[in-house]
Amino acid sequence: MENNIDKLFREGLSRKGTPFNENAWDRLVLPEQERSRRIGLWWWFGIAAIMFGLIVLANYMIQESHIIDDPVKKEFATISDEQDKSNYDSPESNINSESSTISREDENLISNVIPGSELNTTAVINEEQEEDPPIVIDINKIKVNKKPIHSDLTLDDSAISAENELPEDETIIKKESIVDPRALVLISPLNNPDLYLGSYDRIWDNRLSDEYRIEPLKGINKWVIGGLAEASHIGSLGGGISLSWKGSSRIFFRSAILYKYQSEDDRLIAVERISSYGFGRSISERQFRSQHLHMISIPLNVGLSQGSWDGYGGVRMDYLSGVRGTVSVDSESSVTSVNSWMKEYGYNRFSLDAEIGLMKNVSRNLGLGLRLGYQFLSRYNVDYFNNSNLQLNNKRDINISLQLQYDLIR
Amino acid sequence: MRQAEVIKGCLKNDRKSQYELYRMCYERFMVVCERYQTDKMEAESALNSAFLKILSNLDKYSHQFPFDAWCRRIIINTNIDIYRNKKRSDFIVSTPDYSRISDHSNVENYDHHEFEAEDLMAMIRKLPDGQSKVFNLFAIDGYGHKEISNMLDMSEGTSKWYLHEARKNLKDLIEKSRLKKNNPAYGK
Numbered sequence: 001m002e003n004n005i006d007k008l009f010r011e012g013l014s015r016k017g018t019p020f021n022e023n024a025w026d027r028l029v030l031p032e033q034e035r036s037r038r039i040g041l042w043w044w045f046g047i048a049a050i051m052f053g054l055i056v057l058a059n060y061m062i063q064e065s066h067i068i069d070d071p072v073k074k075e076f077a078t079i080s081d082e083q084d085k086s087n088y089d090s091p092e093s094n095i096n097s098e099s100s101t102i103s104r105e106d107e108n109l110i111s112n113v114i115p116g117s118e119l120n121t122t123a124v125i126n127e128e129q130e131e132d133p134p135i136v137i138d139i140n141k142i143k144v145n146k147k148p149i150h151s152d153l154t155l156d157d158s159a160i161s162a163e164n165e166l167p168e169d170e171t172i173i174k175k176e177s178i179v180d181p182r183a184l185v186l187i188s189p190l191n192n193p194d195l196y197l198g199s200y201d202r203i204w205d206n207r208l209s210d211e212y213r214i215e216p217l218k219g220i221n222k223w224v225i226g227g228l229a230e231a232s233h234i235g236s237l238g239g240g241i242s243l244s245w246k247g248s249s250r251i252f253f254r255s256a257i258l259y260k261y262q263s264e265d266d267r268l269i270a271v272e273r274i275s276s277y278g279f280g281r282s283i284s285e286r287q288f289r290s291q292h293l294h295m296i297s298i299p300l301n302v303g304l305s306q307g308s309w310d311g312y313g314g315v316r317m318d319y320l321s322g323v324r325g326t327v328s329v330d331s332e333s334s335v336t337s338v339n340s341w342m343k344e345y346g347y348n349r350f351s352l353d354a355e356i357g358l359m360k361n362v363s364r365n366l367g368l369g370l371r372l373g374y375q376f377l378s379r380y381n382v383d384y385f386n387n388s389n390l391q392l393n394n395k396r397d398i399n400i401s402l403q404l405q406y407d408l409i410r
Numbered sequence: 411m412r413q414a415e416v417i418k419g420c421l422k423n424d425r426k427s428q429y430e431l432y433r434m435c436y437e438r439f440m441v442v443c444e445r446y447q448t449d450k451m452e453a454e455s456a457l458n459s460a461f462l463k464i465l466s467n468l469d470k471y472s473h474q475f476p477f478d479a480w481c482r483r484i485i486i487n488t489n490i491d492i493y494r495n496k497k498r499s500d501f502i503v504s505t506p507d508y509s510r511i512s513d514h515s516n517v518e519n520y521d522h523h524e525f526e527a528e529d530l531m532a533m534i535r536k537l538p539d540g541q542s543k544v545f546n547l548f549a550i551d552g553y554g555h556k557e558i559s560n561m562l563d564m565s566e567g568t569s570k571w572y573l574h575e576a577r578k579n580l581k582d583l584i585e586k587s588r589l590k591k592n593n594p595a596y597g598k
Contacts, residue, residue, distance in 0.1 A: 003549070003577065005549070005577050005580050005581060005584075006548075006549035006550070006577075008525070008530070008584075009530055009534070009545075009549055009550055009580070010549060010550050012525055012526075012527055012530040013441065013445065013527055013530055013531065013550060015527050016441050016527030016528070016531065017437060017441070018436065018437060018440035018441055018444070019437070020433050020436050020437055021436065021454070024436060024454050024457070024458070025429060025432055025433075025436075028432065028458045028461065028462075
């Protein structure tokens with residue numbers, strides 16, 4: 001005899017139909033889509049690797065370009081080989097006249113060799129003249145350092161130096177602008193809004209990220225405008241414009257607007273469950289999180305340079321929008337393996353951080369820095385799919401990041 | 411589109427056919443997932459997982475069985491897999507012998523037109539996890555205690571005990587629901 005409760009529920013529920021929900025179909029990522037998404041991820045890795053390669057190549061090429069052209073090398077080599085000793089004692093003694101002429105090519109060389117106009121000349125360059133005019137240099141104002149001059153004259157800071165006797169603001173050989181490529185490697189913890197969404201997420205987010213960045217800089221007087229492209233091995237790609245100003249005193253100002261996109265599969269937190277049940281059957285399930293982020297940052301910093309130290313402080317505004325989901329892989333379950341991507345929630349965040357930082361130039365190109373950020377204003381809006389919105393306010397945390405900066409030219 | 415054409419299209423990875431199959435699965439089997447899961451979101455998630463299994467195993471489907479029954483079995487298995495993964499550690503470790511508990515203790519008559527399907531679904535969801543799964547499998551989906559004990563990794567006695575408890579709890583919920591209908595002030 002059949003139980004009446006069973007019958008009640010079986011027949012009662014058989015009447016229930018569920019109208020189709022188009023959104024459910026949109027959320028379903030079919031295996032072939034999942035595959036193409038993963039292939040897309042490899043593209044990100046590829047782009048990051050190419051950018052890193054470009055940085056290394058650019059670094060190599062710039063070092064190569066520092067070798068001085070042959071005619072000049074010969075000219076200086078004669079002096080350095082035969083008369084260097086007397087030069088040390090009295091640099092003016094081996095020059096017959098008080099004035100000499102050098103070609104424009106040489107003048108360019110000197111300006112390149114000694115940035116910051118260390119060579120003081122009274123040269124006036126007439127741009128309208130078709131032929132290269134002789135340039136008059138006051139030899140008395142050249143002081144040669146009593147250090148050995150290398151015969152091959154590869155550019156070395158210690159080889160030649162001169163004291164600047166003119167006021168700081170007076171530029172001897174003026175150029176309207178300079179272009180200076182710069183490459184940076186930054187290592188810092190990944191700033192992620194999900195840090196506050198639970199302990200599970202906290203584990204997921206506490207790890208280092210790295211960024212490889214190229215900044216072509218264009219300087220106009222004291223203003224420097226930079227283009228910026230960056231990539232990270234975790235799959236982020238971004239770009240933007242930076243603006244900085246350096247005053248005659250040691251004060252500087254920096255700002256930028258940056259956009260970054262990140263597509264990330266987080267295999268580090270992959271949860272693997274293996275269990276056995278009845279008749280030797282077993283199930284293995286792996287899950288890992290995945291997310292897509294769009295981020296816009298606007299930092300505003302004022303700083304002070306002292307020797308090889310740069311200190312700065314300011315604020316940073318961030319807007320972030322993203323969607324997050326789970327990819328699960330089952331195997332040996334009751335049927336077979338499956339890959340699926342399920343959206344869990346979408347979110348956006350606006351935040352305002354106070355930040356201070358200190359950077360030490362440990363060598364000509366290498367800088368080592370520490371940045372402290374404190375989020376004093378934030379607003380999250382988390383939309384769990386098919387659930388109500390959740391708003392989280394003013395979650396505060398201190399962000400500490402170590403920055404390793406490598407400049408191609410400094 | 412006919413079912414055979416849809417299956418054929420899915421085997422060729424035709425997106426439109428996949429959509430049609432998904433639509434069919436959703437309308438017919440979402441109610442099954444809703445019975446096993448605690449809310450609509452989880453039910454949809456379970457349905458999607460099951461659908462992907464259906465899709466990836468379509469080449470193994472033998473036409474001598476009804477397609478609906480084949481899909482239904484995959485969907486139920488997927489729901490049970492999800493439940494087992496979530497609640498594996500919550501199961502009773504040592505169980506007393508419940509094997510003498512009768513499956514047919516209830517003799518009261520109920521009219522299924524008396525209750526809306528949504529009300530019945532809500533009652534099932536109010537049951538503890540183990541009870542609702544055993545009740546769903548036994549009373550609605552027609553599995554035997556031996557199969558249930560294998561699927562949920564428990565003894566047959568435990569399965570019977572869960573069923574007994576589920577029926578008892580459902581009976582109480584039905585009585586409460588009746589009282590509420592007859593006397594709207596009940597429970598306030």
